[in-house]
Amino acid sequence: KQEVTQIPAALSVPEGENLVLNCSFTDSAIYNLQWFRQDPGKGLTSLLLIQSSQREQTSGRLNASLDKSSGRSTLYIAASQPGDSATYLCAVRLVTQGGSEKLVFGKGTKLTVNP
């Protein structure tokens, strides 16, 4: 059974700091991995999508890497800002034994960037 773990569960940093969020998964048979941002009580906003054949993706100040063989992904945020404060979720997309598909989510890292 695929399990996704995110460490740390919470992180507080001063504005301007570079930071790394970690995601690990137990089964490397995935289609892709997606990083989402969730503001309190709100929906999920997709940040980056990394295909299983890719090593990294970049969007602005965000860079996500994927090492499928070791079951690890990282989300790097450069020059953090208070507006980056949110919960960050990673999710792996896989095919189940029954042939359907699903996303398996980690429980998230709650990031607070202090002015």
Added chain:
Amino acid sequence: EAQVTQNPRYLITVTGKKLTVTCSQNMNHEYMSWYRQDPGLGLRQIYYSMNVEVTDKGDVPEGYKVSRKEKRNFPLILESPSPNQTSLYFCASSEPGQTFGGYTFGSGTRLTVV
């Protein structure tokens, strides 16, 4: 604008009163899913649809029904809601995984059953 639209955003209901949460996507996606999000448990898949008239149970399907009569719509039905179904619900859509699609999520429906 490409989006997944859920309605209502907030709903308070009483135990046993049937309700439907609607979900519609305008991206012509084949795949649609429902998830619930609970503190400490994260997001869990309720039901899943690969295309019109094709649905499958997810991890927590008990107490829910779905239908996929049209490609764009995927309503979630609670025939007899109970307090343990109080949660934040999300609908999502995607192209198939083989086409390297990512998921787009709706804004969520916060349901309270009293």
